Amino acid sequence: MKATEIIFDENLEMYVSLKDLGNKVYITLSDSLFASEEELTDEYKEKIASFVNNLSEWYSLACSSVITWAKDTYKIEACMQDIELTHIFVLFExxxxxxxxxxxxxxxxxxxxxxxxxxxxxxxxxIVEVGTGDVAFC
Structure with missing residues (x-):
């Protein structure tokens, strides 16, 4: 993904295809940020694009955290097939x-x-926090 491809719609969302995962996910710019009302700088867009492009560096860490959380919270053994990334929220100014x-x-x-x-x-x-889905955007 290139920084120039970061174009949020009126709902501050966009879709992106993640080839490594074989699916599309939403990227959402939090409406609680000043950035949601500002023109986004190229540097900011580059940070977002870099995060998406570096999926291989953080995805397994995130999934391991989900599996650990499932074991601690639900007392079950989850596996990678039980987990699907659906949304990336941008939470920084x-x-x-x-x-x-x-x-x-x-x-x-x-x-x-x-x-x-x-x-x-x-x-x-x-990883800063793990919990139910609302942790991702609250």
Whole structure:
């Protein structure tokens, strides 16, 4: 994905195809951000594109966190086939460190799903919070 391809619609959303996963996901710019009312800089768009392009660096970490959360919360053994990324939320201002929300459809809780907040610190991906789907955008 190129930064120039980041064009949010009137609902602050866009679809992106993730070839590695074989599906499309929404990318949503949080409407609680000042950025939602500003013209987005090329640098900001590049941060979003970089996160999407680096899926291979954070996806397994995120899925492992979902599996651990399922075991701790539901006392079940979830597997990768039970997890589907559906949404990436952009949760940071244009002048701030990157923070993204990831929402997953999960077989063990279809109604609520699973949400993760993931931060980038010095090029390293850190899971900040894991819980039901609303964690991804709240």
């Amino acid at each position: 244009q002048n701030a460190e990157e923070l993204f929300g990831l929402e997953f459809r999960v077989e063990f809780d279809i109604e609520h799903g699973c949400g993760i907040k993931i931060r980038i610190n010095d090029g390293k991906y850190d």
